[in-house]
Structures are given as structure tokens and as C-alpha cells.
Amino acid sequence: MKIQEIREIIKLVDGSSIDEFTYESEGTKVKLKKNGGAVSAPAAQAPAAPAPKMEEAPKAAAPAPAAKAEELISEEAPEVAVQNDENLHQILSPMVGTFYQSPSPEEPAYVQPGTKVSADQVVCIVEAMKLFNEIEAEVDGEIAEILVKDGQLVEYGQPLFLVKTN
The missing domain is CATH 2.40.50.100 (RNA polymerase II/Efflux pump adaptor protein, barrel-sandwich hybrid domain)
Incomplete structure (x- = not known):
């Protein structure tokens, strides 16, 4: 999952009435929760597959x-x-x-x-x-x-x- 896709999901959840959203694909899990109007996006990798997380981190850092x-x-x-x-x-x-x-x-x-x-x-x-x-x-x-x-x-x-x- 690309960082831009995560940003779009955050914005859509923020603008909706949804309080919590979870997305899981290929060992990557994104969980969004609204806390008093603020949205937090902790992205966690499944413990069984730590290597892909290390490979994805540099890609995510570049567009920021x-x-x-x-x-x-x-x-x-x-x-x-x-x-x-x-x-x-x-x-x-x-x-x-x-x-x-x-x-x-x-x-x-x-x-x-x-x-x-x-x-x-x-x-x-x-x-x-x-x-x-x-x-x-x-x-x-x-x-x-x-x-x-x-x-x-x-x-x-x-x-x-x-x-x-x-």
C-alpha cells in the first residue's frame, strides 16, 4: 500500500461519520480511529513478515x-x-x-x-x-x-x- 493511498483513506474517514476503520492486505494492516476529531493512523506489519516493512519504509518516507x-x-x-x-x-x-x-x-x-x-x-x-x-x-x-x-x-x-x- 502506498503512502498516498493511506492519506486518501485518512481524509475520507476523517470526512465521514465512521469512528474506526481497519484495512488488512498482504500482511500489512492499517487501522484508523477518530479521537475527538483527530485521526491517528498506526500502520502495523504482521509479526510473521517483518522484512517487507523494512523495504516499504524508505518508499513511504520519500513522498512526505x-x-x-x-x-x-x-x-x-x-x-x-x-x-x-x-x-x-x-x-x-x-x-x-x-x-x-x-x-x-x-x-x-x-x-x-x-x-x-x-x-x-x-x-x-x-x-x-x-x-x-x-x-x-x-x-x-x-x-x-x-x-x-x-x-x-x-x-x-x-x-x-x-x-x-x-
Whole structure:
């Protein structure tokens, strides 16, 4: 199991109502538990197969710096946008997945720049592990900008839209 797959599972469990999740495959066991909103991910190797764990550790360590850099970039971006216009609200991706502007390829996009939206209005879909999650506007206002392209992979917390609030 790759570290990115584990991260995606953590984010999905964190965003769900599940309190505990266990996954076991080929001697590797991943157990996730929510503790007051925090998710811990102790990954344990079966005692009978300690050698694969040693081989997997260097692979898992390599992607971590890049992931941290992406998280830092995501955290810096909202500050810049807020400084430019205080009336802009960012709609953030609640999970890792694929961004879709419309319910199906034949149908028009949920919103375009200039579209007036209400807080409970669906603005897009983020697909994660074959589940299509409708994302709502969260605020009343007007779509100022769409920050991602249709079919683009998005990260947890990545800004998807800028909404001009009143």
C-alpha cells in the first residue's frame, strides 16, 4: 500500500461519520480511529513478515516532503486571496478526488462565473473512490472565479471557487 493511498483513506474517514476503520492486505494492516476529531493512523506489519516493512519504509518516507510542500502552498493561497478582497469566500475541497463541474458530461455546469448561489446550492461534484460527493456553496453570493478545471484532481483543502459575498 502506498503512502498516498493511506492519506486518501485518512481524509475520507476523517470526512465521514465512521469512528474506526481497519484495512488488512498482504500482511500489512492499517487501522484508523477518530479521537475527538483527530485521526491517528498506526500502520502495523504482521509479526510473521517483518522484512517487507523494512523495504516499504524508505518508499513511504520519500513522498512526505513533497506532500508537506503542497500543504504549505494550499495554506498560503487562502491568505493571498483574502488580502485582495475581503468579500471573497473560498469554497474548499473537503476531500481528495476528481473535480466535476456538472452531474454528467451531457449536462451543463452547475455554476459559471457570475452565477448567483445560495448556501445550500450544489456547485460541483468531487469524486472519491467511485463516490460522487456534491459540494455546496456554503455562503450566499456570486461565483467570482472557478479555480480548477473539469476533470482535474484536487487535494483536501484546495480552493475550488471564489464566491463574492454581500
